[in-house]
Amino acid sequence: MSEVLDAMFERKVEEGELVIRQGDDGDYFYVIEKGTFQFFITGEDGEEKILGEYTDSGSFGELALMYNMPRSASVRARSKGSLWAMSRQTFRKIVLKRAFLKRKVYEELLEKVEMLKSLESYERMNLCDALTPKKYSDGDLIIKEGDEADGMYFIEQGTVRVTKTNENGEQREISRLTNGAYFGELALITHKPRAASVYAEGEVKVAFLDVAAFERLLGPCMDIMKRNFNDYEEQLVKIFGSKANISDLR
Template sequence: MDTSSLPSNYNVNRRTSVSAESLAPSSADDTNWRAPSYPKTAEQQSRLRAAVSHNFLFSHLDDDSSAQVLAALQERKVPAKDVRVIVQGDAGDYFYVVERGSFDIYVSSSGHVEPGPEGMGNKVASSGPGTSFGELALMYNAPRAATVVSTEPSILWQLDRVTFRRILMDSAFQRRRMYESFLEEVPLLSSLTAYERSKIADALETTKYPDNTPIIKEGDVGDRFYLLESGEAKAIKRGVNGAVKLYKKGDYFGELALLDDKPRAASVVSKGEGCKVAWLGKDGFQRLLGSVEGVLRRDDPRQTSR
C-alpha cells in the first residue's frame, strides 16, 4: 500500500475488522450491488446539490455515478457544539460532506483518544461548508486518523463506506496517487502537511500544451493557478524583449491575477518540447492555498522582472 498520503502518525498496521464484502469495491458480483437510495424533499435536494457543488471528490463523476451518490447521501443534523462525529482509532463507517456549520479536527499521537481534557490531542485542521472529511479510514481500511468535533450546530451529509468505496474511491485514489509525489517536490507547498497536499491533489486538473502555445494571455481575466508538472514554459511581456521568467518542473505561475483580481500581468507560453500543467480553479486556489498566500506575495516575480 502506498502510505505517502497518510499523516505521519497514521498507524497503517492497526487494521479494524471489516467484512470482506465491504473491502471489495469491484468484486465479481458487482451486478447484485445497488447503492442505497434515501428519499429527499425538493428542499433537501437543493441543499445537498449546493453542498457538494464545490467538493472536488464529486466533480469528476459521470452523471450516473453522481445520481447514485446523491441518492445515497443521508442528511445528518448535528444539534450542538462539541459532538464528536468521528473518534480517532474507531472503525470507519461514513464519509461526510459539510453543508452548514463547522468542525475542528484533532490528532492524538497515540493513535486514539486518551482520557482527560487534552485527550483528543492537537488541533490540526478545521472543516467548513462544502468541505468533507472521513475519507481516509474508508480508503485505506484503517482506523480513523483523527477526531472530528462540531464547533456549532451543523448539518452533514453522510455516505456509507460501501458506496464510498465503490463509487467515489477510485477517482479519489487515482488523483491523490497521481499528484502526491509531484506535490511533495513543489517548493511552494513544502510548508503544508501531507494531508493538505492530498486535498490539493483532489482538486487539480491536468492540461498538456505543445511547444510555443499560450497558456496564459497578458491582459486576460485570471481564473486558474498553474503548477508546471513537466516540460518548460516562459513568461513574456508586451514591450519587453526576451522572456521575463523561465519555468521548470515544480514552478508555479498565474498567482498574481488571482491574488489581487487584476488582469494577467504577463503571458505564459510553453517552450522546448511543450509542457504539462496541473491547475487549480480560483475557488480551489483560494480555499487550499490560503496558508501559502504570504509566500506567494513575498515571491512576487514583478519585484525582479519588471
C-alpha cells in the first residue's frame, strides 16, 4: 500500500473534461477523491449511451492497463474534481501481480453462481478483478433486511447467519452459509430491497461484487442469463422460488 501511495500523483479536472476517451490506449489508472464522473460509450451512429457514474469515490481505467486493450468506454467529469493517478508501468509492476493471485481464488467462487454460468472466460476474469475483499467480526450486520440492494457477496472464509422477520416482527434464522457460498445475488437482477438480514458468525472474509461495477463491465445480468435461453426460465424459478414471484425484473 505504501508503494502504491508513493507512486500516485494528483490530477485536478474541470467540469466537462474528458478524462478517458473510448478507443485510446490505456496510460493511467485513476482513483476518485472528489467529484462526479460519468461513464459512457459512443455507438457507430455517434450517440452516447450512459453506463453509470461515481461520485466522490471509486476507481476506473484498470482494465485497459491489465489487458493491453484500448479504452472500452469514455469517462467525463460532470463537476470539478480531483483524481489520483498511477502510470501503466507502475500499475503493472505493483498491482497486477497481486491481482492475478486474487483472480485465481475469485474465479472459483464465480463459477459456482448459476446465473453467471454463461459468462465467457474473459468476462469472468473481468468480474474477478472487480471483486472487493471485505472483513467482518462476530455479530457484524453484513446486509439488513429492507435496505437497498447494492451488490452480492461471496464467502471466502467463515460462516454467516441469514435471518428473516416473521409476522410478529421477530427475526428468525432461516439458514447458515459457509466457505464457497454466496448471498445477495438478487441485487444483480432486481431493484427490490434486501429480503433478509445476514450476520457474521465469528470472523468472516467475503468478496463483494458491486452491482454498478458489474453492469459497467458486462451490462444487465438478465441479458447474460438469456444467452442460455433454454435454461433461462428454469434459472429464474430456482432464484425466485416460483413463476409467481418473478416480477420487477430489469
